[in-house]
Amino acid sequence: MKLRTAPLLATLTFLPSARAEVAPDITVVEEGYNYIAKLPCLGCPFLFQDTSAALNEPWRTRKDDNALLLNISLPYTCAFLALNTAPLSSGTSIPPLIHAPQVVQDFSSAELLATLATGQLEASHETALLGGGASFGLSYRYSLHSLRTTSNLQALVFHFDVAAVYSDLATPPTHHALTSPAQKMLEIVLLERPVHSATDPSPAYSIVKIALVSRTPSISSRRTIDFLAWDAHGRIGTPSHLLSYLLSAFAAFLTSGFWALFGFVMAVIVVFIVVVLLCVFGWEFWRDDYEKAQKGKHTRKSSAKGRADVESGTGRAKARFKSAEELGLGLASRGQVVGMGKSD
Structure with missing residues (x-):
């Protein structure tokens, strides 16, 4: 959701005293839909880069009261919250990675206005903000549950609690767990908007309350996200992370240029040729001894099938006995043999 800073700009323009005022914990950008929360980061080291000499100085840490800026937006046509442009409770299985800019605790309203006007809340987490601050990756917990209301409109309570912050800009990387008992968390109350026409989105909500409150005991519906244990995949x-990573790398390879596509086509052709050759020449190689013996036995039976066996009456000679004429013995075979003797 695009920030609308016109109301805030008009306020700071006509109130010169606001230039020196410390920015409040909650700043209204658009009533009901867009707010900036300044969440104290108790015990966190302040990570900064000295850019006064226009040099790329290394990142360093110092002890200073600091806070994290959270840009909370509720798109008019969507039923989910966005925190620093990262959608929460949007129904996706992969939670978003959230980066939050770090500022000193006495960050002024004028500096906040300049940060909004220059779009630094949406800038890369590797660039320095006004005052030299950096952005931290957040390990966080959040929950969403409903409230009872006297009307037919639904109300939701959203809790967002930062558990730890991480940054690899400095050497060694900076990691800090927010374990202080006084650490606050963000509470947002959403109320369903009534539908006035067929073109109105349903369900749709607006923010009716936003505040920094004390941490509540852990509840079963709360989801915890460790910044170092998740990525975009x-x-x-x-296994799902590995599969997603391989598919993304493969898609990036295919879209990298003509030669990548050419290499993919050639690889498919080579694989096809190898499979065909294995099917043609490798069939005999992969046959086992039993199959070879059965084939030899079948061949021997086929060669002996045509042989005549008169006594057994099998084979091609399985028929009547042939007569003497058929055997070519002629008329002599018609005589009768009565006896056999020897004469002197």
């Missing part, structure tokens, strides 16, 4: 180390 899912939880690191799982």
